[in-house]
Amino acid sequence: MQASASSTGLSSLMHRPAFWRVIFSSAALLLLFCGALPAQDSSDLTDRSLQDLMNMKVYSASRYSQLVSEAPASVTVISRDQIERGGYRTLADILRSVRGFYISYDRQYSYLGVRGFSDSGDYNTRVLLMVDGHRMNDAIYEQAMIGTEFVLDVGTIERVEITRGPSSSLYGTNAVFAVVNVITRNASDVSGLEVEGGAGTLNTYRGRITYGGTVAGVNALLSGAFYGSRGNKRLYYPEYDSPVTNNGIARDVDDDQAWNLLATLSIRGFRFQAAYSDRDKGDPTGSFADVFNNPWNRERDARGYLDLRYERTIGETTLMARTYYDRYVNDGQFLQDYSPDPPVFNRDFGRGESWGAEFQAISTLRNRYKVVSGFEYRNDFRQEMLNYNVDPLSYYTKSDHPSFVAAPYIEAEIPLTSRLSLAPSLRADYNPRVNWMVSPRAALNYRFTDKTRAKLIYGESFRSPNSYELYYLEGQQPLHAERIATWEGDFEQELDSHLSASLSAFYNKTNHFIAMGEDDFWGSQFVNEGQQKLAGVETEMRGHWLNGTAATLSYSNDFEQRDVSGAVPENSPKHIAKLYLSVPVFHQKLFATMDAQYLSHRMTIHDERVSSYVVVNLTLFGKQIRKDLDLTFRVDNLFNKRYSDPAAQQHLQNAIPQDGRTVSGKLLWRFGGK
Amino acid sequence: MQRPLPTGRRLLRGKRRPIWIQGFTIMALLLAMGQRAQAAPESANEYSVKAAFLFHFAQLTTWPPRIFTSTGSPLVFCTIGKDPFGGVLDSAVENKIVQGHPAKVLHLKQVIGLEGCHLLFIGTQEMPRMPAIIAALHGLPVLTVGEADEFLKQGGMIDFRSQDDRLRFDVNLEAAQSSNLAFSSTLLSLARTITR
Numbered sequence: 106m107q108a109s110a111s112s113t114g115l116s117s118l119m120h121r122p123a124f125w126r127v128i129f130s131s132a133a134l135l136l137l138f139c140g141a142l143p144a145q146d147s148s149d150l151t152d153r154s155l156q157d158l159m160n161m162k163v164y165s166a167s168r169y170s171q172l173v174s175e176a177p178a179s180v181t182v183i184s185r186d187q188i189e190r191g192g193y194r195t196l197a198d199i200l201r202s203v204r205g206f207y208i209s210y211d212r213q214y215s216y217l218g219v220r221g222f223s224d225s226g227d228y229n230t231r232v233l234l235m236v237d238g239h240r241m242n243d244a245i246y247e248q249a250m251i252g253t254e255f256v257l258d259v260g261t262i263e264r265v266e267i268t269r270g271p272s273s274s275l276y277g278t279n280a281v282f283a284v285v286n287v288i289t290r291n292a293s294d295v296s297g298l299e300v301e302g303g304a305g306t307l308n309t310y311r312g313r314i315t316y317g318g319t320v321a322g323v324n325a326l327l328s329g330a331f332y333g334s335r336g337n338k339r340l341y342y343p344e345y346d347s348p349v350t351n352n353g354i355a356r357d358v359d360d361d362q363a364w365n366l367l368a369t370l371s372i373r374g375f376r377f378q379a380a381y382s383d384r385d386k387g388d389p390t391g392s393f394a395d396v397f398n399n400p401w402n403r404e405r406d407a408r409g410y411l412d413l414r415y416e417r418t419i420g421e422t423t424l425m426a427r428t429y430y431d432r433y434v435n436d437g438q439f440l441q442d443y444s445p446d447p448p449v450f451n452r453d454f455g456r457g458e459s460w461g462a463e464f465q466a467i468s469t470l471r472n473r474y475k476v477v478s479g480f481e482y483r484n485d486f487r488q489e490m491l492n493y494n495v496d497p498l499s500y501y502t503k504s505d506h507p508s509f510v511a512a513p514y515i516e517a518e519i520p521l522t523s524r525l526s527l528a529p530s531l532r533a534d535y536n537p538r539v540n541w542m543v544s545p546r547a548a549l550n551y552r553f554t555d556k557t558r559a560k561l562i563y564g565e566s567f568r569s570p571n572s573y574e575l576y577y578l579e580g581q582q583p584l585h586a587e588r589i590a591t592w593e594g595d596f597e598q599e600l601d602s603h604l605s606a607s608l609s610a611f612y613n614k615t616n617h618f619i620a621m622g623e624d625d626f627w628g629s630q631f632v633n634e635g636q637q638k639l640a641g642v643e644t645e646m647r648g649h650w651l652n653g654t655a656a657t658l659s660y661s662n663d664f665e666q667r668d669v670s671g672a673v674p675e676n677s678p679k680h681i682a683k684l685y686l687s688v689p690v691f692h693q694k695l696f697a698t699m700d701a702q703y704l705s706h707r708m709t710i711h712d713e714r715v716s717s718y719v720v721v722n723l724t725l726f727g728k729q730i731r732k733d734l735d736l737t738f739r740v741d742n743l744f745n746k747r748y749s750d751p752a753a754q755q756h757l758q759n760a761i762p763q764d765g766r767t768v769s770g771k772l773l774w775r776f777g778g779k
Numbered sequence: 780m781q782r783p784l785p786t787g788r789r790l791l792r793g794k795r796r797p798i799w800i801q802g803f804t805i806m807a808l809l810l811a812m813g814q815r816a817q818a819a820p821e822s823a824n825e826y827s828v829k830a831a832f833l834f835h836f837a838q839l840t841t842w843p844p845r846i847f848t849s850t851g852s853p854l855v856f857c858t859i860g861k862d863p864f865g866g867v868l869d870s871a872v873e874n875k876i877v878q879g880h881p882a883k884v885l886h887l888k889q890v891i892g893l894e895g896c897h898l899l900f901i902g903t904q905e906m907p908r909m910p911a912i913i914a915a916l917h918g919l920p921v922l923t924v925g926e927a928d929e930f931l932k933q934g935g936m937i938d939f940r941s942q943d944d945r946l947r948f949d950v951n952l953e954a955a956q957s958s959n960l961a962f963s964s965t966l967l968s969l970a971r972t973i974t975r
Binding site: 149150154155156158159160184186291294296649 | 823830832834835872875942945946965966
């Protein structure tokens, strides 16, 4: 790793697909040899050294390990250890490291691509984002916000559980290509006070204070964080290169400010959680025909919720009841270009509010069949959208169409033989906009040995047209729900105590795909376009050694990519390769971590190519370098690679250039507690 | 956030290529590896591994010499309440010699007779009884090992932690020292965190 940091020859090498081919082949060969080594066999574990024991995988009845190997889906868990060592600062950073995922950024929001899907103009509506099981996709745009606009600071995340494939059979709409569940830290994990401060290039500052402890018998976690960045002082967009638009230079309009609060209180079976975040971002791209290079063009997103739940176990049954309130406000202001007429100040306002309740019972029948059944009701009682020019006052959009969802669901785990089990699940959603939507899923899980597992999954998921798609644009015709059928096969193999490998193959077919129609400008509408097909394979090898070294190598190939017209969909790379390598350079105190991503070329909506790239990030993490002090130093885009992400319909640009090399550091102090 | 769009969505005309060979090469390699590697039994039941850990902890802890009346007196491993090991601990350590003493296992039902133990395992289920246990031990040289989140905070000495499906442990050195127990440097060097 240090070699790669100092060698510039390697950087150019890494841009060649051949390089990755060699890496993969040699890794595969290495694994072959490891697999061929004679296995140590000893039934008496006390003969093993403590080091050996520490390296041994343990299987237990804990939910965590069940989730990964027995879940009726392909699951990845990113632990706090990985987050700390990787120096990740946003949820988008974390997800960027996940097999098959890719992130696009248009200097407004971060967009998550999963299994070759990241439609330009889509606001992450085919991914369900949750915090501790609480739905985060808002009530209007149903957007999963994952960048600095995400509701939590990364410092309060314990782990991130990623379930690929359809999960509408448990969670309803949006759970199409993946579910991302962010688990927050416990009060006892923090145990005392944590104070974090950091700074980086682009005039970026961050801070966080978190308290975890027991106050009057209540386990409390309280956290507050802020983030501020001036952003790029100068961004050049050749599409705007004209004297009227400042020769294509956007100066000092890339700033980003965010703050958030989190409180989790638990006592006995009760848990109350409140979260709130507010982000204000300048738009340097001049999107939506705004006056280019103007600091008035800003988007503000505020997201918050309250969630109260109660859990109790009676005999073989665990009961859960919860109720919640959600709020999302989007406030945008823009100076719109009507040249040669003078510009007009436009405001865009969205407010979504919901409340809901859920009951769930998890029981084991006849000591054999695990059954999860429940009922969820969510009332999106406010779905207000306004778009108007301020002077003279004229409305383009003024709508508020409340809606609701009522959905019973059931999931079971049925052991068929000692090795084979079946996990069927079914959910029926009633939503007045689309009536009943029934989502089934069935997963067969076969255990060849303790080390080898295979899963076969078929599932159907759906996405209801959201308020934005139905009511924002003038003259919008009614829309059907989008329906997605998925076939998936997973194969997991533990090679030895250090190494494991997995392989997934998937096939997704989307019917009634909802996207922007072909009409121009104000007359544009959302339509159910037709069929989209994506199929691919994903492979991953993970290593974990006693000295603290951890490595993950993954490769994804989408071999079938067809959008509604039979062409390759936009923003869909055929190949994605990733490497995460973390080594302790000084005892268990200082870790050096490299995470690298390769994406093959992508097409834009204007049918042009955005070239492939390799981006390498390097992080040094000092864990308890002094008793109560952690230190993180991170270089993003180490080799200063110039690359771009495809732009969307609202952009004049074909692609949005991304940041070059940036550097950041942070310090974390712990007071009190353990 | 999202306002009417200045341009319509264009349909794309991309090139389609035949199915890529490399994906299958890798798949084949993985499958080949799968066939080779089935024999390695490097995972085990959680409590079998924990039992082996306890055996090592006992090897790497120094008790005050006076508590062993003779070299032949046993070194006693205890569990309290329902035995979370389900008999695994008994089979793992019995008939073994620890620091010159024959190992023995006792399963206590109540917080009585703790002074007869050298090592006491307190499972998650027994955490409500933790304050009573700590009070009963009252500085006796008994190595307490647990597995719950709050174990060290409540006065326990070694706490099993699970990380990436592997077992780690945290050490509360202060609690051990105040009970006149000393840990070897090997044990301390493998601990994930040490509270002093």
